[in-house]
Amino acid sequence: MLKRCANDNKIFRIWSSACSTGEEAYSIAMTAIETFGSWSPPVRILATDVDTNVLEQAKSGIYGSERIEKLSDARIKHFFFKGKGARLGSVKIRPEVQALIQFKPFNLLANAWPVKGPLDAVFCRNVMIYFDKPTQYQILSRFHPLLKERGLLYAGHSESFQHAADLFKSQGQTIFKPVLGHGKGAAK
Numbered sequence: 541m542l543k544r545c546a547n548d549n550k551i552f553r554i555w556s557s558a559c560s561t562g563e564e565a566y567s568i569a570m571t572a573i574e575t576f577g578s579w580s581p582p583v584r585i586l587a588t589d590v591d592t593n594v595l596e597q598a599k600s601g602i603y604g605s606e607r608i609e610k611l612s613d614a615r616i617k618h619f620f621f622k623g624k625g626a627r628l629g630s631v632k633i634r635p636e637v638q639a640l641i642q643f644k645p646f647n648l649l650a651n652a653w654p655v656k657g658p659l660d661a662v663f664c665r666n667v668m669i670y671f672d673k674p675t676q677y678q679i680l681s682r683f684h685p686l687l688k689e690r691g692l693l694y695a696g697h698s699e700s701f702q703h704a705a706d707l708f709k710s711q712g713q714t715i716f717k718p719v720l721g722h723g724k725g726a727a728k
């Protein structure tokens with residue numbers, strides 16, 4: 541997906557819509573840096589969550605070392621500073637990675653959605669499980685017009701949006717693409 545954009549000279553816009561402590565957004569940012577081979581890839585990530593406490597941790601970019609132990613040594617070396625002295629046992633993400641992300645509080649259940657499209661990707665992983673199907677449908681129907689025609693919606697492994705098949709078509713277990721022409725009288 542990022543490689544596709546690498547060829548068309550555009551800014552790639554991604555929304556991590558329930559970003560919790562930021563791991564998802566940072567991993568998208570690290571992937572972008574690796575994909576484009578640049579510390580300033582043409583990628584902007586909006587990362588939101590309803591919980592301002594998790595957002596504070598996300599913004600700090602500081603984690604206990606155990607939180608990154610599943611990353612490769614190369615990634616750890618490339619993207620993190622290891623804490624020393626009083627900070628021993630923690631790591632801090634490099635500022636170049638943080639610079640790609642804007643963290644903001646946002647409730648997916650809010651009436652007003654300040655997020656502007658067009659977006660290349662929306663990550664909405666492991667949060668829909670908190671909502672009933674009609675609420676999920678309402679949120680999905682608000683994601684839909686924000687996504688580009690070739691944009692993608694990423695969900696969690698246990699999340700299925702079969703009840704919103706008129707909005708999103710599955711592209712594999714956790715990836716969905718918007719059904720084109722939804723709401724414009726086109727075929728669903």
Ligand SMILES: C[S@@+](CC[C@H](N)C(=O)[O-])C[C@H]1O[C@@H](n2cnc3c(N)ncnc32)[C@H](O)[C@@H]1O
Pocket residue numbers: 557558559560561564588589590591594646647648649664665666667670696
């Ligand atoms: C299980 S975490 C998922 C984090 C991340 N997306 C992932 O998959 O690793 C769920 C997150 O959804 C957030 N959340 C719950 N209700 C929300 C809402 N109404 N609007 C935005 N975020 C919400 C929680 O604060 C929490 O950080």
